[in-house]
Amino acid sequence: MKVGFVQNNSEFGNVQTNLDHVEKLIIGKEADLFVLPELFATGYQFKNREESAQFAEPVPDGITSRFLCTLAKKCNAFFIAGLVELEDDRIYNSSVIVGPQGYIGRYRKIHLFDTENACFDRGTEVPPVFDLNGAKVGVMICFDWRFPETARSLALKGAEIIAHPSNLVLLHCPQAMITRCLENRVYAITADRVGDEERVSGEKLHFIGQSQIVDPDGNILVRASETEEEVQIVEINLEKARNKFLNLQNHILKDRHPDLYH
Numbered sequence: 542m543k544v545g546f547v548q549n550n551s552e553f554g555n556v557q558t559n560l561d562h563v564e565k566l567i568i569g570k571e572a573d574l575f576v577l578p579e580l581f582a583t584g585y586q587f588k589n590r591e592e593s594a595q596f597a598e599p600v601p602d603g604i605t606s607r608f609l610c611t612l613a614k615k616c617n618a619f620f621i622a623g624l625v626e627l628e629d630d631r632i633y634n635s636s637v638i639v640g641p642q643g644y645i646g647r648y649r650k651i652h653l654f655d656t657e658n659a660c661f662d663r664g665t666e667v668p669p670v671f672d673l674n675g676a677k678v679g680v681m682i683c684f685d686w687r688f689p690e691t692a693r694s695l696a697l698k699g700a701e702i703i704a705h706p707s708n709l710v711l712l713h714c715p716q717a718m719i720t721r722c723l724e725n726r727v728y729a730i731t732a733d734r735v736g737d738e739e740r741v742s743g744e745k746l747h748f749i750g751q752s753q754i755v756d757p758d759g760n761i762l763v764r765a766s767e768t769e770e771e772v773q774i775v776e777i778n779l780e781k782a783r784n785k786f787l788n789l790q791n792h793i794l795k796d797r798h799p800d801l802y803h
């Protein structure tokens with residue numbers, strides 16, 4: 542199976558420009574699954590809830606989901622990517638999962654980072670795992686990495702790959718994701734962005750790039766630069782993630798003792 546990420550530099554608020562640009566980055570690249578960053582079409586630093594509401598769209602009938610469905614058909618690939626979701630009067634920092642046949646599902650970020658709490662509602666649904674042509678793919682978003690329970694719960698639900706759309710500002714995530722992969726024997730695809738945003742004076746955000754794909758043994762199969770837009774694709778072997786034995790005696794999930802962890 543070939544999996545990849547897109548590392549872009551979004552221009553805040555210029556949705557159509559960002560969509561067109563991502564399409565240019567991807568076209569001609571071949572993979573079964575592409576992961577794109579969190580909020581890849583809008584940019585990240587919303588000033589308040591009124592502003593995130595302006596960019597919020599219904600799923601799957603909004604501009605970003607429709608763009609992704611068209612791209613998935615054109616590329617004959619699955620896509621997992623972040624957007625601002627509107628449902629009734631609620632606004633979520635979500636990721637959608639689409640494939641060549643159309644919309645498949647969504648995940649609403651449950652661990653909101655810092656000022657996101659003023660702009661989004663927290664997701665209240667269990668992080669999902671999707672069967673994408675036989676590959677079990679779990680989804681979490683950016684700051685979810687800081688809570689190991691998120692990746693663990695995906696692994697316990699059978700995820701072999703964790704798709705991780707991100708807009709990273711904390712430096713430790715790329716290294717921490719190696720541990721998430723070791724803890725759960727899963728692949729992880731972190732798709733981050735590059736560039737800066739300072740939409741609120743004095744509150745500059747620097748996005749660290751370093752999108753990466755890590756295997757169940759903690760090997761970094763590919764890591765992008767800190768500054769450049771990139772699309773990277775690698776071949777992975779899902780059998781590696783299906784084997785949860787560390788040796789003849791130790792099974793990474795069955796050896797847990799949750800009764801002793803209170």
Ligand code: ACM
Nearest residue numbers: 654683684708710
């Ligand atoms: C983040 O969760 N985007 C830092």
